[in-house]
Amino acid sequence: MPRVVIVGDCKGGIRVIRRLVVIGQGYVGLPLALRAVDVGFSVVGLDLDEERVKRLSAGDSYVEDIPGERLVAALESGRYLPSSDYADAAGFDVCAITVPTPLWDGVPDLRYVRDAARELARHLRPGCTVILESTTYPGTTEEIVLPLLEEGSGLRAPGDFHLGYSPERIDPGNPRWRLENTPKVVAGLDEASLAAVRGFYAELVERPVPVPSLRVAELTKLIENTFRHVNIALINEIATFADRLGIDVWAAVDAAASKPFGFMPFYPGPGVGGHCLPIDPCYLSWQVKRTLGCEFRFVELANGVNREMPHHVVRRIVNGLGDRSRPVRGCRALVLGLAYKKNTGDLRESPALVVAKTLAELGADVRAVDPFVEPRRVPPEITLARLDEEELRAADVVAVLTDHDVFDYALVERYGRYVFDARNRCRSAAVELL
Numbered sequence: 262m263p264r265v266v267i268v269g270d271c272k273g274g275i276r277v278i279r280r281l282v283v284i285g286q287g288y289v290g291l292p293l294a295l296r297a298v299d300v301g302f303s304v305v306g307l308d309l310d311e312e313r314v315k316r317l318s319a320g321d322s323y324v325e326d327i328p329g330e331r332l333v334a335a336l337e338s339g340r341y342l343p344s345s346d347y348a349d350a351a352g353f354d355v356c357a358i359t360v361p362t363p364l365w366d367g368v369p370d371l372r373y374v375r376d377a378a379r380e381l382a383r384h385l386r387p388g389c390t391v392i393l394e395s396t397t398y399p400g401t402t403e404e405i406v407l408p409l410l411e412e413g414s415g416l417r418a419p420g421d422f423h424l425g426y427s428p429e430r431i432d433p434g435n436p437r438w439r440l441e442n443t444p445k446v447v448a449g450l451d452e453a454s455l456a457a458v459r460g461f462y463a464e465l466v467e468r469p470v471p472v473p474s475l476r477v478a479e480l481t482k483l484i485e486n487t488f489r490h491v492n493i494a495l496i497n498e499i500a501t502f503a504d505r506l507g508i509d510v511w512a513a514v515d516a517a518a519s520k521p522f523g524f525m526p527f528y529p530g531p532g533v534g535g536h537c538l539p540i541d542p543c544y545l546s547w548q549v550k551r552t553l554g555c556e557f558r559f560v561e562l563a564n565g566v567n568r569e570m571p572h573h574v575v576r577r578i579v580n581g582l583g584d585r586s587r588p589v590r591g592c593r594a595l596v597l598g599l600a601y602k603k604n605t606g607d608l609r610e611s612p613a614l615v616v617a618k619t620l621a622e623l624g625a626d627v628r629a630v631d632p633f634v635e636p637r638r639v640p641p642e643i644t645l646a647r648l649d650e651e652e653l654r655a656a657d658v659v660a661v662l663t664d665h666d667v668f669d670y671a672l673v674e675r676y677g678r679y680v681f682d683a684r685n686r687c688r689s690a691a692v693e694l695l
């Protein structure tokens with residue numbers, strides 16, 4: 262841990278600097294670590310990815326919402342230490358676990374959570390607080406994390422240490438809702454744990470929202486993500502037939518959104534990506550199936566609809582090319598955006614990538630523009646390109662798949678011969694909308 266522990270305060274007293282460990286320095290862990298530095302914690306950002314730790318130590322941020330200057334300031338404060346060595350966790354007061362929780366063949370893969378809990382257990386001491394933030398199915402904190410912490414430390418909870426769960430609601434690229442002003446659900450194993458967890462987040466965020474149990478907090482996150490997943494699937498399915506009915510689905514959703522109660526707009530798109538929508542709801546459906554033997558039908562249906570969307574987009578493009586007497590094989594397709602989310606470079610489960618790869622499989626020469634995506638992560642069958650007049654003129658189809666704000670949509674409309682817009686960013690009537 263960074264060594265500063267006790268400092269004088271301005272009144273001549275002493276102020277104890279609490280020591281926080283954040284396990285996982287990704288989209289969730291890095292903003293949390295830096296926010297804690299801002300409010301005065303001494304923070305170790307643990308990550309087993311040595312390349313990431315190297316970049317963090319050099320002040321080089323890989324998370325879009327964290328500018329390099331903010332990272333440098335944290336490093337210069339002497340209260341932020343990126344590390345891949347769990348020995349640096351020794352002596353921590355609070356630890357937040359923010360490691361990935363992927364699916365493996367449709368089954369929750371908790372190996373990262375298990376590994377983190379096992380490693381951390383060796384550094385547990387009486388009175389410390391451990392909080393799981395990773396998204397997971399209800400019961401994980403109590404059934405998986407707790408026994409590993411107890412086994413590895415010889416301590417018991419409740420009693421010797423505090424244990425909590427607090428789902429992350431971070432929305433990368435959202436300038437309005439940030440970590441500090443988004444209410445944060447908090448839960449504890451017992452009353453004392455809840456008080457410790459709530460007290461910790463009260464220093465970081467404007468409004469902690471205490472809930473009655475760990476399982477309620479775990480389910481809360483899955484309800485939020487499933488709600489979004491299902492509603493996007495609903496509007497996606499409507500989009501797949503609205504154009505055949507000759508109706509502009511975007512205009513209809515906007516009109517429905519004028520209703521001031523009982524409606525929340527969701528818009529169609531080429532499918533869902535990232536972690537929250539394609540994966541998290543499956544944690545719940547897997548648990549329901551395993552525990553109760555029944556299907557969580559809404560999730561299954563939403564998965565089916567949303568997974569089909571990139572293929573629907575491909576079919577629309579192939580048909581659009583056909584209408585222009587241009588077969589997809591041998592055509593040139595310019596794809597705008599590969600990331601699953603606008604203004605980010607996150608390629609995880611990205612439907613735009615599925616569209617681009619499928620067009621390439623069908624024989625198109627696929628070029629893509631995405632200034633946020635790391636070039637080494639782009640599959641070899643896709644050529645990265647710049648968004649300029651020459652590229653636009655040379656393309657048989659220009660497909661807007663991720664609506665990054667930096668794209669010049671007026672340029673796209675001016676020079677694109679056939680523009681297919683899956684995000685409703687172009688304004689010209691000549692553009693074909695999803």
Ligand SMILES: NC(=O)c1ccc[n+]([C@@H]2O[C@H](COP(=O)([O-])OP(=O)(O)OC[C@H]3O[C@@H](n4cnc5c(N)ncnc54)[C@H](O)[C@@H]3O)[C@@H](O)[C@H]2O)c1
Pocket residue numbers: 284285286287288289290307308309310313359360361362373374376377394395396397429430431432433536537
């Ligand atoms: N990204 C989001 O927008 C978001 C939002 C809410 C919740 N979540 C959830 O938060 C969790 C983390 O997501 P993320 O997007 O930050 O993931 P990420 O992949 O960006 O980062 C996770 C980091 O954890 C590291 N790691 C893995 N195992 C480790 C271990 N045993 N010890 C130390 N480091 C380890 C990885 O190297 C990686 O850098 C997931 O459960 C996710 O579902 C993510």
